Amino acid sequence: MKAFRILGRNIRDSFKSVFRNFSLSLASISCITITLIVVAVAIILSINVTNFTKIVEKDVTIVAFLDVDITEEEKEDVYDQIIALDNIEMNNVEFIDKMEISKDMMASSDVFDSIMGEWTREESPIQDTYQIKVTDINLINKTAEEIKDIENVDVVKYGEGMVDQLVSVFDVIRKGTYIVVIALILVTAFLIANTIKITIMSRKREIEIMRLVGASNINIKIPFIFEGLILGMLGAVIPIVITLYGYTALYDHFGGQLFTNFIQLVKPTPFIYYTSLALLLIGMIVGMIGSSRAVKKYLKI
Amino acid sequence: MDLIRIRDVRKTYKTGTTAIYDLDLNIKKGEFVFIIGSTGCGKSTLIKMLYREEKPSSGKILVGGLDVGKIKNRKVYKLRRKIGVVFQNYQLLPNETAYENVAFALEVLGLPKDEIHAKVMKVLDLVGLKNKAKQYPRHLSGGEQQRVAIARAIVNGPKILICDEPTGNLDPKTSMEIMEVLEAINELGTTIIMVTHDISIVKKMKKRVVLLDSGRVVRDYKEGEYK
Numbered sequence: 001m002k003a004f005r006i007l008g009r010n011i012r013d014s015f016k017s018v019f020r021n022f023s024l025s026l027a028s029i030s031c032i033t034i035t036l037i038v039v040a041v042a043i044i045l046s047i048n049v050t051n052f053t054k055i056v057e058k059d060v061t062i063v064a065f066l067d068v069d070i071t072e073e074e075k076e077d078v079y080d081q082i083i084a085l086d087n088i089e090m091n092n093v094e095f096i097d098k099m100e101i102s103k104d105m106m107a108s109s110d111v112f113d114s115i116m117g118e119w120t121r122e123e124s125p126i127q128d129t130y131q132i133k134v135t136d137i138n139l140i141n142k143t144a145e146e147i148k149d150i151e152n153v154d155v156v157k158y159g160e161g162m163v164d165q166l167v168s169v170f171d172v173i174r175k176g177t178y179i180v181v182i183a184l185i186l187v188t189a190f191l192i193a194n195t196i197k198i199t200i201m202s203r204k205r206e207i208e209i210m211r212l213v214g215a216s217n218i219n220i221k222i223p224f225i226f227e228g229l230i231l232g233m234l235g236a237v238i239p240i241v242i243t244l245y246g247y248t249a250l251y252d253h254f255g256g257q258l259f260t261n262f263i264q265l266v267k268p269t270p271f272i273y274y275t276s277l278a279l280l281l282i283g284m285i286v287g288m289i290g291s292s293r294a295v296k297k298y299l300k301i
Numbered sequence: 302m303d304l305i306r307i308r309d310v311r312k313t314y315k316t317g318t319t320a321i322y323d324l325d326l327n328i329k330k331g332e333f334v335f336i337i338g339s340t341g342c343g344k345s346t347l348i349k350m351l352y353r354e355e356k357p358s359s360g361k362i363l364v365g366g367l368d369v370g371k372i373k374n375r376k377v378y379k380l381r382r383k384i385g386v387v388f389q390n391y392q393l394l395p396n397e398t399a400y401e402n403v404a405f406a407l408e409v410l411g412l413p414k415d416e417i418h419a420k421v422m423k424v425l426d427l428v429g430l431k432n433k434a435k436q437y438p439r440h441l442s443g444g445e446q447q448r449v450a451i452a453r454a455i456v457n458g459p460k461i462l463i464c465d466e467p468t469g470n471l472d473p474k475t476s477m478e479i480m481e482v483l484e485a486i487n488e489l490g491t492t493i494i495m496v497t498h499d500i501s502i503v504k505k506m507k508k509r510v511v512l513l514d515s516g517r518v519v520r521d522y523k524e525g526e527y528k
Contacts (some may be wrong), residue, residue: 270453
């Protein structure tokens with residue numbers, strides 16, 4: 001009970017202090033707000049990019065075109081060699097017969113239908129293929145080269161260049177946002193530390209009296225730590241509102257996809273709630289780190 | 302029974318200055334002791350060591366059984382709860398009323414509101430300021446502010462009250478009023494140690510007087526001996 005009363009008093013004092021030094025508090029809150037907006041954008045971007053990358057990675061397929069005159073035995077031999085490679089998923093090597101491909105092409109166009117309809121299996125210039133999925137997209141280049149080296153494999157295609165570029169661009173975006181976020185968090189923590197430093201200075205007499213009347217060190221320090229926490233929480237309000245309403249509006253505006261249905265956005269629920277919670281926690285932690293630093297450095301008791 | 306025991310205490314500051322040399326002193330429970338001496342004789346250092354604002358460089362100080370020199374920083378509050386301290390400059394919070402200033406000492410200890418109210422009103426009555434509970438320090442005279450400071454120092458019932466020049470800023474009449482308050486507190490059983498330059502007060506009060514010079518006790522006058 002006593003501990004709760006002291007805690008209640010500490011929280012009350014922290015709130016009082018936030019409003020007593022309001023201009024300073026406002027500067028800290030604004031800085032946290034800006035940082036957390038950037039953090040929110042970074043999280044939204046990063047999660048969507050990750051999601052998109054996963055979709056792309058899932059769909060990336062190596063197509064190995066076999067020699068036109070390949071025998072059944074040789075086809076099986078090629079299959080065995082493909083699944084013996086490191087980066088291949090066992091159940092994800094699919095053989096597509098050239099007659100099947102012809103059938104699909106003929107169904108899609110009358111022109112193809114009239115030309116291909118007369119070809120026999122032996123006459124058809126279309127090649128049998130293996131469609132192969134890899135386990136690690138980053139090694140796709142190497143795996144494609146290895147498949148190319150297999151005897152009776154004519155050509156290997158997997159959208160070279162495009163996939164690599166896409167993955168590396170996403171990686172750069174992700175790393176870039178991390179750097180900006182870390183830099184902003186450091187600046188914010190520093191600003192909060194400064195606010196708390198000034199609070200400590202302005203409450204010097206109060207601190208002295210608290211020490212004299214027998215308040216424990218932790219009771220003297222806690223209000224300042226709470227103050228940082230409150231600043232962090234207040235700074236998170238606007239970014240959370242932006243995340244909750246802004247992302248939902250964005251999602252609705254674009255109909256859940258960006259430019260093409262190839263780039264699917266992450267559904268708002270529960271994504272926005274987790275992001276908001278993350279923002280609140282980051283705000284609180286940054287606030288506490290800033291204030292703890294100031295307390296450690298300037299509150300000598 | 303000795304409430305305070307000081308044995309062979311020496312205090313040397315980081316600057317190399319020694320303020321107290323091999324000091325021995327015993328203070329009994331319920332005593333009223335004046336500590337006098339010229340400026341720089343070590344009076345303030347001595348009382349600062351009693352409430353562990355300073356640590357002795359050597360020797361031993363026992364306050365109510367606690368070895369002051371051995372108390373860790375984070376445990377000092379346990380000692381401070383046994384000691385009330387009053388300063389020359391009152392050390393009041395300017396934006397809090399007399400009541401709030403006194404209540405502050407109990408709030409930080411986590412006492413319930415009802416208990417705080419009862420205790421604060423009781424001590425304000427003891428120092429004669431019950432009617433001025435809602436006044437801010439700026440609306441109170443120097444003597445009244447010092448009474449608030451005394452009320453705050455004794456509100457949690459300390460065994461010892463340390464007064465560092467409590468009448469230093471007050472006129473002779475107000476000073477005597479403060480001394481009457483301190484005497485009343487002493488009669489209730491609180492041990493009082495008071496540092497002062499005001500010899501006229503010391504003479505009038507006829508209490509035990511410890512005379513310091515250059516960091517050493519040069520005379521220890523029993524009650525009524527100092528003239």
